[in-house]
Amino acid sequence: MKTKSVIAVVLKGYPRLSETFIAQELLALEKRGHRLQLVSLRHPTDTTTHPVHDEITAPVNYLPEYLYQEPLRVLKAWWKVRRYPGYKKAFRTWKQDFRRDRTSNRGRRFGQALVLAAELPEETGLIYAHFLHTPASVARYASMIREVPWTCSAHAKDIWTSPEWELSEKLDDLDWLVTCTSTNVTYLKGLASDPAKVELLYHGLDLSRFDRHVERVHQRDGSGPDQTVQILSVGRAVAKKGYDDLLVALSRLPDSLSWHFTHIGGGTLLAALQKQAADLGLAERITWSGSQPQHAVLDALKGSDIFVLASRIAEDGDRDGLPNVLMEAQSQGVAVVSTRVSAIPELITSGEQGLLVEQRQPEQLSEALETLIRDPEMRDRFARSGEARLREHFDASKLVVKLSDKLKEHPSVN
Known part of the structure; x- marks a missing residue:
């Protein structure tokens, strides 16, 4: 029997009290049979969690929050992936991005992408990022290195505080994107060379809770x-x-x-x-x-x-x-x-x-x-x-079926 592909879910931080909508989605996807690997750019800062977090069984890989904290891990990752066929494309893309955004944050995201690409399970078929700003940057670079497709769920700040050039280029590179407001859909479709990639999908509420x-x-x-x-x-x-x-x-x-x-x-x-x-x-x-x-x-x-x-x-x-x-x-x-x-x-x-x-x-x-x-x-x-x-x-149990189907229908996941 063929083993299901792993979906690597890239998150800015996990778990977070303020992001129950993400936790309810992750649990619902697990219940629908998806194999998830959670990847967090930051360690948790909240002192408590919601009950839903305790029910999620997917393993969590915490990337180096700051590269100087784990230099050997970053160096080891670079040494491993530098000869991957997609590494040169990812590095060229990062240099192009860095020329327009000369910040330490941009460098950190590439370092985190190196670690992600090196540590992804071999059976990973898809990278799915929550938020179109920094998590999507890490997902995008890692996607290029590993030559694994990526998708995204976009929300609010990640859309409206990001420059248009970056949003447009990410939309060109990803396979599809879902977002939670009609305003977001209209704006992102206007930036995409293929507007059909952008789709409205409310988070809804897990009414069972x-x-x-x-x-x-x-x-x-x-x-x-x-x-x-x-x-x-x-x-x-x-x-x-x-x-x-x-x-x-x-x-x-x-x-x-x-x-x-x-x-x-x-x-x-x-x-x-x-x-x-x-x-x-x-x-x-x-x-x-x-x-x-x-x-x-x-x-x-x-x-x-x-x-x-x-x-x-x-x-x-x-x-x-x-x-x-x-x-x-x-x-x-x-x-x-x-x-x-x-x-x-x-x-x-x-x-x-x-x-x-x-x-x-x-x-x-x-x-x-x-x-x-x-x-x-x-x-x-x-x-x-x-x-x-x-x-x-706005019943999340009905809405998540649509997301689950999109993930299941992706050729790299089957």
Whole structure:
């Protein structure tokens, strides 16, 4: 019986609490019979993991995060692959890239690609990169060295903070790419010499891990301490999440309204946001919970009335794709307030499954929050509609079949 080919999955870091959509995909692919080899460019930094990570059985190969940390491993890899037929093409490509991007990062990616190419299992039939920036660079160079085809799943920052020349050349080299928003599809098709390579594929949500919150009844209206409306947001404290806008919006709510805001997530801007909250006089109305595992996020969702995410396009072009946390909120019957950025309007029609406002508009965000705080019946209506749309159109168990079929149909995998 013929042994199935290995699919090497190149990731920026693994495991990561903020990338549950990748973990749920990996587990689903394993369950559908794919042999995976995980390759991580970085070691984990989170102190905890989600339960889904414990269920994934694929081995993980951690490449040298910085080349000076493992010079002998890099040198040994170069010595092994320097005579491979594809090495000269990979080196020429890297030199061409380096001339346009003279950074240490570019050199590190080639060094990591050498190690990847040298250490890939012999039965590897395909390299599949998550993110079109650095993981795709490593996958691309290694693909050339080993003469193994590669594919990619693109998301948000990796697309919108990368130069067009690099995106275009990667699209020419890979076999196919899937991405999670219609905006991404349109943009990448415009850069590809073969637009048919680019395809829309939502991540969706693994609904088996998010049972219906059948006891959910929206009743609190913020009219007093016993009617305090619980507002939740889950996300990293980084620019694209717009938490500074959200804090301004919260500060504009009428003093007579009773509400409490909880934030779950780490991030580089967390200390600055806590100071901003104190300066706005909001400290006593906010709980900063830090990074939490999925079960804790689920418990927080079950106790919340409103989920808010003030996503925006950051100055460097970084933005959300389709945030899983919005789908997680919908799965638990929480009413959602967010912004018209990326694929969020593909999940939520404002006035039907939640309320959407323009990005970077704290006044509009405050008005939307006040409306939902005061109107539990509207929250209930949005929650029911949002959950129904989620389960009909964004069930990951159905969506991953499409990805699995694309992988199985690849000639190098069969």
